[in-house]
Amino acid sequence: MTTEELLLTTALNSWKLVIGRFDKGIEPLNDEQLQKQIAPGKNRLFYLLGHLTAVHDRMIPMLGLGDRLHPELDEVYIANPDRTLPDPLSAADLKKAWTEVNSTVTAALEKLTPAEWLQRHNAVSEEDFAKDPTRNRLAVFLSRTSHAAFHSGQAVLAK
C-alpha cells in the first residue's frame, strides 16, 4: 500500500468506527424505544437516525458517487425540526435505509484513488476550489464523520 492509500484507509476506518458505534446503539432498539428523546424536549432517537441517513444519502451526489437512494427523507429530517412532519418510514425500514446508505457510500469511497479523493466536491464552485484545494471530497467525508460522532454523543444520552 502506498503512503496515500494508507492515509485514506485510516480515514475510512475512522468513519466505520463512528458509524459502527451508532449502529450498535440503535440496532437493538424497537420502534417504541426509538421514540425516546435524547433529553426532555430534545430530538427523538428516531429523528437522529433519519437525520443521519438523509445527510449521508446527500453525500452520494455531493461526492459524485451516483444517485441518491432516499431523497424523501430530507423534508422530514433536514428541512424541519423533530415532530413537525410524520415519520415517512417505519423503524425497520428506516434502519434498512440507514444501512443501505452507509454501505453504498463506503463501498464507493473505497474505490476512489488518492487523486480522486482530492478532487472538488459538488457543493463548491471550480473557482472557489482553485483558491482552496482543501475543499475536496476528503474534507466533506471527514466533516460527515464528525457530524455522525456529534449526534452519537447525543444518542447515548437517551439510555
Place this chain on the structure above:
Amino acid sequence: MTTEELLLTTALNSWKLVIGRFDKGIEPLNDEQLQKQIAPGKNRLFYLLGHLTAVHDRMIPMLGLGDRLHPELDEVYIANPDRTLPDPLSAADLKKAWTEVNSTVTAALEKLTPAEWLQRHNAVSEEDFAKDPTRNRLAVFLSRTSHAAFHSGQAVLAK
C-alpha cells in the same frame, strides 16, 4: 503541496473546525454558566471541558510529541465521573489549559511529515503495529477528532 500533504492538511482542518466550534460555545460562558449540566443528571459543561483537555493532553506523549502539560486533570476528568472530585482549576485556568493543550498538539502535528503520521503511536506494541499498520498517529488523531465532536454534540444541549 504533495498529495500526502494535502490529505493531511485536510485532516488537520477537520480537527481545527471541531475544536473551533467547541471553543466558540464554551468561550463566552462564565464560571457559573459552565456549571450547567448538558441534561438533567448528566455531565456539567465544566466536566466536558476538563475531560477534553485531559484527553487531548494525553495525545502529546501518545503521539510522541513531547511531555504533557496537565497530567493533574486525569484523575478528576478521566478516571472519575462528574462531581466525584472537586475541580482543581478555576474556569479561567481550565479554559487557558484547553487552549494551550490544543495549540501545542496542533503545532506539533503540523510539523509531521506524511511518513511520520503513519508511524506507530505509543499505545500500540511494535508487534501489533506490524500486523495492522493503520494503528498509526493519524488513527489516534482522527479518533480524538470524533471524540471531541461526540462531546460537542452533548455540550450544545446545555443551551
